[in-house]
Amino acid sequence: MEQLSRRPTKEEREIIEDLIKKSDVNFSEDYLNKILVCSMSDGEMGSLRIYPKGKANNYTFGREISSIQFRDQDDVDVIVSLYIDTSGDLFELDVWKTDYSPLIQFPALR
Template sequence: MNKSRAITSQEKAIVTAMLSHITANTDQFPVSETVTQYGDPYMGSINFDNDRPDLYDGDLVQCKYVDTDGVKVVLSLTKDKEGKLLDLDFWKENFTPLVQYPTPEIVDYNVK
């Protein structure tokens, strides 16, 4: 993993929207003010400075959007076995970097 950095307002907005979709909030799942990017910074996946990925306990919520290059991107917000946020994972169908970071208004929660 790369070095920790401050969470961006875009990242915080999408995480908050995803939690809201499952009627959860940042009181139940506090969002770390620092995150660590996985791999290439243009892929979007972050860890919420949770140094215990071995405690992965599943997805809280998924959503998708179509990037401006026409490629589908799936986002998964995950939690650990202690009930803390673990990751915000991005999966772009063709594994290319994100062109546009998603906003809450453009995501779709019907992930198939």
Template sequence: MREISKSELKLVSYLLEKAGRQTHIPKMVRPLQDGGMGSISFDLKGSRKRDSQIIGGSFKDSDGVLVDFELTADENNEVYELDLWKVDFSILLRYPQLNEIKITPHNNG
């Protein structure tokens, strides 16, 4: 468990804004064991369950490799995880600048 970084907070805040959500962002996070791709959980005790996607999309890391992401909510509609998948499974080099993010339209059907 650690404090959320400024770049993580900036990214999560931006994604929530783009999704039209006004949700509390916890100050503490738990890094996920993802091989260094940068995923974090707001479920510090590991007792909550993923319920739905808030928003998803992609960006390119500084090495040009595509990174897909998904911000999810738990069963209480609280922020649950920010999952990042670098398509070549390498270590994330940096979080994106906000203008580099491409949001994927969410299909509810």
């Protein structure tokens, strides 16, 4: 079950910012100040639905714009992908830990 929408944590915001920088998509400087996120039911791997403020919850998946792969602190591979909707707004941060265990920590990319 998804949790109520909330502001992204500092760690979540940083991974989203870093994935945006790696992408070919441009967002306004204050774009991330306008988003809300909601944790997804993924076994605590860290996936988020992303809701641009004021946007209805019925928007449609578009495409992947960026991804990274890293090893979590327990040496398990993790793939994180950032998706946009068909209008070009952020849609989802997908986190897949290859053994389906909970994510321990996002990598320090900065």
